[in-house]
Amino acid sequence: MIKYFSQLKTKFSKAKILVIGDIILDAYIEGHSNRISPEAPIPIIEANSYRYVPGGAGNVVNNLNALGAKSTLIGLIGKDQEAEILKNIFKKENVSLRGLIKSNRPTTLKTRVIGDNQQLVRIDREETQPANKKEESQILIQIAKLIKKKLCDGIIVSDYAKGVINKNIMKTIIKLAKKEKIAVFVDPKNKDFSIYNGADIIKPNLKEAISASKLSNLDGSDNSTIEKMGKQLLKMSKAKGILISRNKYGLSLIQKNETFHYKTQALEVSDVSGAGDTLTSIFALCASINLPYSICSELSNIGAGLVVQKQGTATISVEELLKQLHKTHAHISKTSSSERNALKQLIDMEKSLGNKIVFTNGCFDLLHVGHVKLLEESKKCGDILIVAINSDKSVKKLKGPQRPLIQENDRARILLGLEAVDYVVIFDEGTPKNLLRLLQPDILVKGGDYSHDQVVGYEIVEKYGGKIKLINLVDGKSTTNTLNKILKNP
Numbered sequence: 001m002i003k004y005f006s007q008l009k010t011k012f013s014k015a016k017i018l019v020i021g022d023i024i025l026d027a028y029i030e031g032h033s034n035r036i037s038p039e040a041p042i043p044i045i046e047a048n049s050y051r052y053v054p055g056g057a058g059n060v061v062n063n064l065n066a067l068g069a070k071s072t073l074i075g076l077i078g079k080d081q082e083a084e085i086l087k088n089i090f091k092k093e094n095v096s097l098r099g100l101i102k103s104n105r106p107t108t109l110k111t112r113v114i115g116d117n118q119q120l121v122r123i124d125r126e127e128t129q130p131a132n133k134k135e136e137s138q139i140l141i142q143i144a145k146l147i148k149k150k151l152c153d154g155i156i157v158s159d160y161a162k163g164v165i166n167k168n169i170m171k172t173i174i175k176l177a178k179k180e181k182i183a184v185f186v187d188p189k190n191k192d193f194s195i196y197n198g199a200d201i202i203k204p205n206l207k208e209a210i211s212a213s214k215l216s217n218l219d220g221s222d223n224s225t226i227e228k229m230g231k232q233l234l235k236m237s238k239a240k241g242i243l244i245s246r247n248k249y250g251l252s253l254i255q256k257n258e259t260f261h262y263k264t265q266a267l268e269v270s271d272v273s274g275a276g277d278t279l280t281s282i283f284a285l286c287a288s289i290n291l292p293y294s295i296c297s298e299l300s301n302i303g304a305g306l307v308v309q310k311q312g313t314a315t316i317s318v319e320e321l322l323k324q325l326h327k328t329h330a331h332i333s334k335t336s337s338s339e340r341n342a343l344k345q346l347i348d349m350e351k352s353l354g355n356k357i358v359f360t361n362g363c364f365d366l367l368h369v370g371h372v373k374l375l376e377e378s379k380k381c382g383d384i385l386i387v388a389i390n391s392d393k394s395v396k397k398l399k400g401p402q403r404p405l406i407q408e409n410d411r412a413r414i415l416l417g418l419e420a421v422d423y424v425v426i427f428d429e430g431t432p433k434n435l436l437r438l439l440q441p442d443i444l445v446k447g448g449d450y451s452h453d454q455v456v457g458y459e460i461v462e463k464y465g466g467k468i469k470l471i472n473l474v475d476g477k478s479t480t481n482t483l484n485k486i487l488k489n490p
Contacts, residue, residue, distance in 0.1 A: 007353040009318045011289040013068040017281075018146050020139075020173065021158030021165060021187075023075040023100070024055035024108045025082045026273070026313045033115040045115045052085050053313045055110060057158035059274045060187075063281035065093050066315035072152065074099035074142045075164050076135060078107035099146075101138045103131070108162050112273075117311065130163045139164065140172055147176040154183050154288035156280060157199070161189035174198040185284040186239075187276060188212070193237040201287070202233065203243040203280050209233060220246040223261050230254025241293055243300070245279055251301040253293060260294050262301040274313040279304040282321070295349045298342075299325065340438060343425060347386070347439050356382030359441035361432045361456075363390045364411050365404040370473055372418065377471045378445040379420035386423045386441060387415050388432045397430065431456045440464055448472040 028051045033043040054062050057075050064071040073090070077083040077100050086107065087097055108126040112119055131139065146152055155177055159165040174197070177184045183200040193212045196202055204212060206220045213229045213236075220226065230242040231254060241255045250264040282303040286296035302324050306316045325346075347357055358381045364371055379385045389411055395404040404411070412424040427435055436444065436457040444461045448470045452458060458468050 007355060008322065009068055011353060012285060012318060013070075015069045015154070015285055015288045016152045017064050017069055017071045017284060017288060018074070018143075018152035018155045019057050019060045019064070019071055019158060020074045020143060020155065020169075021057035021060070022108065022160035022162035023058045023073065023077055023086065024110055024160065024162070025058070025086055026053045026055035027051075027109060027111040028053070028114060028312055029111065030114040043115055043120065045113060045120070052089065054086060054089055055274065055313055056108070056160045056162070056277075057156075057164075058086060058090075059277040059313055060156055060158050060281050061090070061095055062093070062313075063274075063278050063315045064285060065095065067281070067285055067318055067321075069285050072096045072099055072146060074101075074139060074146075076101050076103040076105065076131060076139075078103060078105055080107055082107035082109050099142045101135060101142070103135055105129075105163075108160075112312070114312075126162060128162050130166055136166070136169065139169060143169070143173060144176060147173075147180055147182065150180055150182075152182060154185065154284045156284045157184060157186045157196075158277070158280070159187060159189045165190070165195075167195050170195050170197075170199075183284075183287055185280060185287070187280045193233055196237050196239065199237065199239050201241045201243055201283065201293070202237055202239045203245065203276070203283065204233070205245045205276060206247055206249075209242070209244050212236070220249045223252070226252050226261075227254055227259050230259070243279075243283065243297060245276060245304065251279070251297060251304070253297040255293070258294075260297055262297060264301075264305060275304045275308045278307040278314075278316065289353075291349055291352055292345070294345050295352075298345065340425070340435075343423065344438055346423075347384075347441075350384050355384050356443065357384050357386065357439070357441040358382040358443045358445055359386045359388065359432075359436065359439065360445040361388035361390075361427075361435075363395050363399065363404060364415060365395060365399070365406055367406075367411075367414055372420075374445075374447055374471055374473065375415075375418060375420045378469075381443050381445060381469050384422045385420055386425065386439065387421050388425050388427055388435050389415070391426050391428045394428055394430060433457045433460060436460045441466060443467050443469050445469045445471060 029047050030049040031045040031047040033045050035044050037044050057073060061071045061073050073095055077086060079102055090097060105127040111123040113121045157165060174184055186196045186199045186202045188196060188202055188204050188208060191211050209229055210218050213232045215229055218225060226244060230244060233242045241253055244252045248264055251262045253260045279300045283296045283300040286299055303316055303321055306320055306324055307314050350357060358378050360378050392404055392408045408426050412426060415421050415424050437460055446455045452468055455468055
C-alpha cells in the first residue's frame with residue numbers, strides 16, 4: 001500500500017507542528033453489565049479495564065504522532081495525579097514536555113463509563129476560568145520561543161474553552177506566525193470568531209458554525225446554505241478558509257473564490273469522540289507539507305470517517321489513511337466530471353510530493369503478457385502510473401461491434417490488480433486528449449509499434465514540458481492474435 005503516495009509518510013515524518021490549547025485527560029472505565037442496581041434504575045458495571053488517553057490538545061498531538069509527525073504541546077496542567085499520567089504518556093510518545101505549564105487548577109478530566117461497548121455516562125472535572133496573568137505570560141514566552149526559532153512548520157490552536165486561549169494569546173500567535181510565514185489552524189469553541197482574526201483555517205463543527213454565524217434552523221444538508229454561512233464566517237474572521245464538519249453530511253471547505261464539498265466517509269459510527277481533533281491534525285499536517293487545501297480537506301474527511309469507526313478517543317495511521325484513499329479513488333468512473341476532478345486533485349498531490357506521473361492508454365481487452373510487460377516498463381519510467389482505458393462504447397467504434405470481449409469495469413478491476421498500476425480511468429472519447437490536458441502527466445508512454453508523431457496527444461504533452469516514451473512490445477502478443485488462436489481452436 002505504501003506505493004500509493006509513496007513519499008507522504010516521509011514528508012509527514014519531517015513535519016513539525018506546534019499545538020497550543022486546552023489539555024484534557026480522557027479516562028475510560030470499561031466493563032460488563034448483567035444486572036440493575038437495587039439503589040436506582042441504573043446498570044451495575046463490573047469494571048475490567050481502566051485506561052487513559054490524552055484529550056483536547058493532547059489528542060491532537062496523539063493524532064500527529066500516529067501519522068509520524070513531530071509535535072510540541074503548549075498548555076496548562078495541574079499539580080495532580082492526572083498531570084503525571086499525561087506526562088508519562090507524552091514521554092512514551094517522545095512529546096516534549098517543556099510547554100506543559102503547571103497551574104493551581106486541576107487537570108481537566110473527562111471520565112467515561114462504558115458498559116458492553118456502550119457509553120453510559122461521562123463525568124467531567126474541570127475549571128474553565130481564563131489563565132491568570134502569570135500563566136498567560138508563561139504560555140506567551142513558550143509560544144514566542146518556538147515560533148521565533150522556527151521550530152515548527154505549522155501551528156494548531158486547539159480551543160476547548162477551558163481557559164488557555166484568549167484574545168491576547170491568539171493575537172500574539174497570529175502576529176508571530178505571520179512574521180515567520182507559518183500557517184495557523186484553529187479548532188474553535190469561542191462563539192466570537194473575530195478572536196481568531198487572521199488565522200489561515202478555522203474548523204468549526206456544524207453546531208459551532210451555526211452559533212458563530214447566528215443563523216438558525218439549519219440541519220447541514222444544504223450546500224448553498226453552508227456556503228453562505230462559511231462566507232459570513234470568512235468575513236468575520238478574515239481567515240483564508242472555513243472548514244465545516246457537517247456530521248453525516250460530510251465536510252465543506254469555503255474559501256473566498258472556491259468551495260469544496262465532501263461526502264461523509266464513515267461506514268459505521270462507533271464513537272465520535274475526538275474526530276474533530278483527527279480532522280484538524282490531518283488538515284494542518286497536510287498543509288504544512290504544502291499540499292493544496294482541497295487535498296488537505298479530502299484526506300481530513302477520510303481520516304475522520306475512519307476514526308469514528310473506532311471505540312473511544314482514537315487515532316489512525318498513514319497506512320490506514322492511504323488504504324482508504326485508494327479504495328475511494330483508485331478507479332475513476334468515466335461518467336462523472338466530479339470524479340475526474342477528484343483524480344486531478346490526487347495527481348496534483350502526487351506531483352507536490354515529488355512523484356513523477358506516467359500515463360498510458362489503450363483498450364486492454366483480454367489482457368495478455370504483452371500488456372503486462374508494457375505496464376511494468378511504463379511504471380519504471382516514473383513513480384505513479386495512470387492507465388486510461390477506452391470505454392465499451394469507444395472500443396466498439398475502434399474495434400467493431402464484437403468488441404470488447406471484457407466489459408469496461410471488469411477491465412479496470414483487472415488492471416488495478418496489477419502491481420504496476422496505481423490508477424485507472426475510463427474514457428468515452430475517441431482519444432485520451434482531454435485527460436492529458438486535465439492531468440498533465442510527466443511522461444506519456446505508448447508501445448514501440450507507434451512512431452513519435454503517431455502517439456495521440458504528443459503535442460499536448462510536449463507543449464507543457466512533458467516527454468514521450470516508446471516501449472518495445474513482446475513479439476506476437478496481441479489481443480487480436482490471441483482471439484484468432486481461440487477461434488481456430490474452438
